[in-house]
Structures are given as structure tokens and as C-alpha cells.
Amino acid sequence: MVVYGVAALALCLLIGELIGEALGIAVGVDANVGGVGFAMILLVLVTDRLRRRGLFPESSERGVMFWSSMYIPIVVAMASTQNVAEALTGGPMAIVAGLAALVAAAALVPVLARIGPPDDPLPPREAGDDARLAGSARTKEA
Amino acid sequence: MDTIVSVLEDNDLLVAFAAVGVLMLVSGWMSRSLTRGRLHGSAIAIILGLALAGWGGATTGGEDGLADLAIFGGLGILGGSMLRDFAIVSTAYGVDLSVIRRSGATGVLSILLGVVVSFIVGAVVAAAFGYTDAESMATIGAGAATYIVGPVTGTAVGAGSDVIALSVAAGLVKSVVVMVATPMIAPLIRLNNPKAAMAFGGLMGTTSGVAGGLAATDERLVPYGAMTATFFTGVGCLLGPSVLYVTLRALVG
Known part of the structure; x- marks a missing residue:
């Protein structure tokens, strides 16, 4: 179900934010230290493991991919609410x-x-949403 | 008329979806017809969004750009930090962790250098404009890191509220300019691969700036830049009022 993907994403961010807050308290600063970063690493690790066991089918994947494809619109909304x-x-x-x-x-x-070793430039991107879809196809092959 | 407005206000998140959709449609059209695709549609959409934010803030006198107009209040939810972070994390799906591991040294160093360099540059600019006491220099330097580090540092070192307001403004300028300028400077700084994106995120540090700037440059770089940028504010709040302020005070007395 799509919602499993959304729920997994939400849980990863919640846990990441908690880690970030805890880290902030531990080093004594009034800020979240890397909550989003920890959530990203968590998402990659957890979904990779679930996929290997066949517990993260395409329908769940769609729940994550939807939010990923909403990224630009959300950033545009963010831009329109800046001070x-x-x-x-x-x-x-x-x-x-x-x-x-x-x-x-x-x-x-x-x-x-x-x-360290140089990183190759990404291949030219295709127009619009195609790049994202191509990205998801690549993931499935891996 | 009142009925229309009240329906729109009651459904402000839906208004936001529709408004962003229209904005992206217009931007896509402008990208194709006016720039022949040279400036990407999302870059134009972000610039238009910022322009509307400036207009909304100027008309209402509020702090949330277009979202200060009641019918566009939903933009505050759609573009707020919760959904923004949710979308940022989702872009990490399918990212190759080995790339991040390989660029670990670059990432860590970029965050530290990013905080220190912004702080020094901001403090020097403050001094050039006549703010020569250590408290003001540290606060404005911290604001040049991000608009969160500025007030945190300013409050900790006891800077005046006018200086704290200036530090927020400096951070906002940086964040807005990063969003607009990243696609333009990307070829100059070879920002076209995951490792450069990690360095960029850590050096710039402003999560909104990096999120917007990389989206306008190449969406695929977003997870790498966001990964390092997300640690920047925390590190800034840690170093700003402590090591950096103490060092600065020792230097300028």
C-alpha cells in the first residue's frame, strides 16, 4: 500500500529529528543538529534492507516517490513565503x-x-519529471 | 465575493496546491518561450515565488511573504519546514550511500569551513560598516552563516537588538541569493556532481537556500547538498557564541 511508503518516510524523519534534537541538547546548543541528514541516511538504509527482503514493493515505493516529485512545488511554495x-x-x-x-x-x-577521488558530472538531465522517473528506474535495477 | 473568499480561506492548502501549479505552468511556459529552455522552469518558478513573497511582505508588513495574505495562508503549510524536510528526505530515496561515504571528508570539512568562512566574512563586513565591537561583529558574522545562527549567537553574547535584526537580514539575503544565483554560478564552480553538491551544501549551510538553489540547478543534486546543509546550523550555533566569539574578542579586544 502507498501509505506504507509514506509512513516509513514519516517515521524516518521523526526519528531523525529526535536524534538531531538529542544531539543538540548533548552539545548544548539550541538547534537541531542534522536531524534531516540522519533521517535521509535512515531512509536509505531501512528501505534498502526492506527491499532486499521483498518487504518494500512498488506500491510502497510510490508513497516515497510522490513526495520526492512534490519537492520542487514545495520549494516554490517555500520561496513564496520567505521574508x-x-x-x-x-x-x-x-x-x-x-x-x-x-x-x-x-x-x-x-x-x-x-x-579524494574526483566525481564524474551527472549525465545531462531530461526535461522535467523524466529525470526523477529515470532516477527511480535506476534504483530498481540496483 | 465574501463567500468566495471564505471558501478559499477555509481550503487554504488546496489554494496553495493550485497556486503553485499555476506558477509552475507559467514558469515552464516562460522558460520555453522567453529563454528557449536555457533557464529551467523551476528556477523561474523560484524567482517568481520570491518576487511574490517580496510583494506580499511589502503589502501586508508581515514576515511570511505571500502567506501573509489569508487566502494564500496554505503556502505557509506547503512550504513550511515540516513538508519541506519531508520532501527533502524523500529525495534521498535511491541515493547511493557509497557516494556519500566516499565524499565524507569533503562533507565534514565543508561544514566547518562554511561556518568559519561565513563568520569571518560577515565580521569583516560588519567592521567595515563601523560595527567594531566583538559582540556586533560576532553576531553579524553568525548571521552571514544563517539567519538562525545570527540571533542565537547575538543573544548568547549580549548584542543589541538592532544588531540581531541586521544579522537576520544578512542571513535572509544570503538564503534568497543562494536560491536565485546557484543555477548561474553552478558552471563556474563545477557544481555538477554529487561530491561538489555535498561541498556546496556544507559551505552555504542555509537549508532553504540550498534546497531552492539545487532544485533550480539540477534536482538530482538535492539530496547530497541537503545532507550536509542540515548539519550547518547546528554546528554554527555551537561554534558561533563559543570558539569563534572568543577568538574574535581576543583579536579585536
Whole structure:
């Protein structure tokens, strides 16, 4: 059933968030430390194991893939609810500080990507949703 | 008219689905007809979303962009952190863990460097604009990391509320510009593979910025960038008010 996939996804995020909160308390900061990251790793590990045992059929998979295909619309909704007005009225210092941090960090991306064996560029993507579908087909082969 | 408005307000999440669908349709059309597909539809949709957010915030004086208009309140749910994180985690489905393991050193280093570099750059800019006390420099530097680290650090070191507000604005600017500029700078910084995406996520740190920027660049990079970005704010809140502030105070007195 599709809902099994959605439920598995929800459980992974809930557990991840709990780990992130616990880690935050443990190191004494008022923030969630990597909750989403832990949830992602958990999802990959759990679904991989379930799939191997045949306990995560395509119908369950569809519950996860649906949310994955909703990612861009959700990000567009997120963009439309950002506090852009305050960012623009923060004055020149806020704008310069934000931009400078971006430029400095961007310049370091190629430097850090050079650590260890190089990674090949992804193949050109197909238009729109096809890339995602191709991604899911690749997973099934693996 | 009142009936229409009240139906829309009662079903605000459905309005949000429809509104985003229309926005994506328009963006896809603009991408094909105006840019001949050179600027991806999702990049245009994000830019349009930000423009609408700016308009919504300016008309209502609120903090949540378009969602401050009651009929678009559902955008706050659809684009809120709960569903955003839910969708981010779902993109990890089918990701090859060995890629992440192979890029582990890059990922960890990018988070640490990202926090430290943003902090230094932000503090230097603060000083250039006349905020030369350690508390203000640390707070604005932390804001240049993310708009969450700014106030956390500012409160911890006892900075003024005006400086804390500036640190939030700096973080917001960064997050908005990351969303818009990532597809444009991606070829320059060779942001076209999972490892570069992990470095990018850790260096930028703003989860919304990275989530939007990578979506507009190449969706397939999202899980890798999001994975590292998600640790950034926590690490920033840890280092900002402690090691980084103490070091800064020792330097500027």
C-alpha cells in the first residue's frame, strides 16, 4: 500500500529529528543538529534492507516517490513565503554581508570537491519529471 | 465575493496546491518561450515565488511573504519546514550511500569551513560598516552563516537588538541569493556532481537556500547538498557564541 511508503518516510524523519534534537541538547546548543541528514541516511538504509527482503514493493515505493516529485512545488511554495521584504530592507550592510558570505563559500566549492577521488558530472538531465522517473528506474535495477 | 473568499480561506492548502501549479505552468511556459529552455522552469518558478513573497511582505508588513495574505495562508503549510524536510528526505530515496561515504571528508570539512568562512566574512563586513565591537561583529558574522545562527549567537553574547535584526537580514539575503544565483554560478564552480553538491551544501549551510538553489540547478543534486546543509546550523550555533566569539574578542579586544 502507498501509505506504507509514506509512513516509513514519516517515521524516518521523526526519528531523525529526535536524534538531531538529542544531539543538540548533548552539545548544548539550541538547534537541531542534522536531524534531516540522519533521517535521509535512515531512509536509505531501512528501505534498502526492506527491499532486499521483498518487504518494500512498488506500491510502497510510490508513497516515497510522490513526495520526492512534490519537492520542487514545495520549494516554490517555500520561496513564496520567505521574508524577502526584510532581506531587502536590511540595508546595504546586510546585503553586502550576505553576498560576501555567498561568494567566499562558492569559491571554495571546487577546492573542497578536489579532496579524494574526483566525481564524474551527472549525465545531462531530461526535461522535467523524466529525470526523477529515470532516477527511480535506476534504483530498481540496483 | 465574501463567500468566495471564505471558501478559499477555509481550503487554504488546496489554494496553495493550485497556486503553485499555476506558477509552475507559467514558469515552464516562460522558460520555453522567453529563454528557449536555457533557464529551467523551476528556477523561474523560484524567482517568481520570491518576487511574490517580496510583494506580499511589502503589502501586508508581515514576515511570511505571500502567506501573509489569508487566502494564500496554505503556502505557509506547503512550504513550511515540516513538508519541506519531508520532501527533502524523500529525495534521498535511491541515493547511493557509497557516494556519500566516499565524499565524507569533503562533507565534514565543508561544514566547518562554511561556518568559519561565513563568520569571518560577515565580521569583516560588519567592521567595515563601523560595527567594531566583538559582540556586533560576532553576531553579524553568525548571521552571514544563517539567519538562525545570527540571533542565537547575538543573544548568547549580549548584542543589541538592532544588531540581531541586521544579522537576520544578512542571513535572509544570503538564503534568497543562494536560491536565485546557484543555477548561474553552478558552471563556474563545477557544481555538477554529487561530491561538489555535498561541498556546496556544507559551505552555504542555509537549508532553504540550498534546497531552492539545487532544485533550480539540477534536482538530482538535492539530496547530497541537503545532507550536509542540515548539519550547518547546528554546528554554527555551537561554534558561533563559543570558539569563534572568543577568538574574535581576543583579536579585536
